[in-house]
Amino acid sequence: MTKLQTWLSGLLLAQLLIAAALFWGGLKPRQENQGLALLSFNAEQLERILISDGEHSVTLTKSGDDWRIPALQKLPADADKLESLLDKLHDLKSGWPVATTTSSHQRFEVAEDKFQRRLQLYQGDTLAGELYIGTASGFRQSHIRRAGDNAVYSAKLNSFDWPAKKQDWLDKSLLAVSKIKRIKGPDYQLKQQEPGWHFMATEDAEDPAPELNQEEARQLAAALRNLRVLAATDQAPDLQAAGTDVISLEVSGPQGHWRYRFINADGKYYVSRDDRETIFTLSQFDYDRIAAIDLNQLTEASPEAAEQSTETPEGKDDR
Structure with a gap:
């Protein structure tokens, strides 16, 4: 009985050692696979990016x-x-693929002829990276595929963060x-x-x-510091049309001097600045x-004036 117990214990120990070896042997390639960069590019050297839906x-x-x-x-x-x-994009890791067959590309919308986004990164005329972004795989996650690779991965990437329309990339704070x-x-x-802040005295000011x-x-x-346009427009408003209001404003600072025109044309709002030819829509x-x-809005009435305006002089008829 003692020999049998010893033999069984030895067998169990051997099985545990084999299992541990298999586990650690499989863990190493998994860790290595998870550490692989999906795209290899130098962001500082990129010169052109094409985005398509x-x-x-x-x-x-x-x-x-x-x-x-450019457009x-x-x-x-x-x-x-x-x-x-x-x-x-630079930090994307390949991880374990969700699928590895070409037939899965259509299903996850990462095929060459069916995708939600295709990103092409160029360094000069050289294609430095190309990626397809497809269907959602989780919250703010998508299925992705690197061009030339059949493997489909799930990554923390959202196709909506990469719009394919020019207006969506405009720097709204450019004015x-x-x-x-x-x-x-x-x-x-x-x-x-x-x-x-103070009022500036003018030469012809008497009071x-x-x-x-x-x-x-x-x-x-603060409104000028945080000014955000909505979009660039090709249709300039008719400044001579009845009911159109044009307000001119000049702003100066250490970086320069600018002349703005704020336009209210038939309930639509626009803004332009003298250093740019473009007219922008505005909220x-x-x-x-x-x-x-x-x-009037910038003037703060003195307490005495405010008090006098609310009092009726004695002996004077209100009628």
């Missing part, structure tokens, strides 16, 4: 340090958005001014001077400058908090 396509090109949209008057693309997405020192509106001039509402001035400056929210500001 099968119906629409857009090309982004690099000019110096800036990304531009949209070479306007700047949203560089922060693009660089963040390129980082995600914003980060540092503002002076603002000249239709009937006011402001300058920033510690501890806040002292009114008291400025600091909060209104700060909100106006009513942004239009109202910049173009609708005038001297």
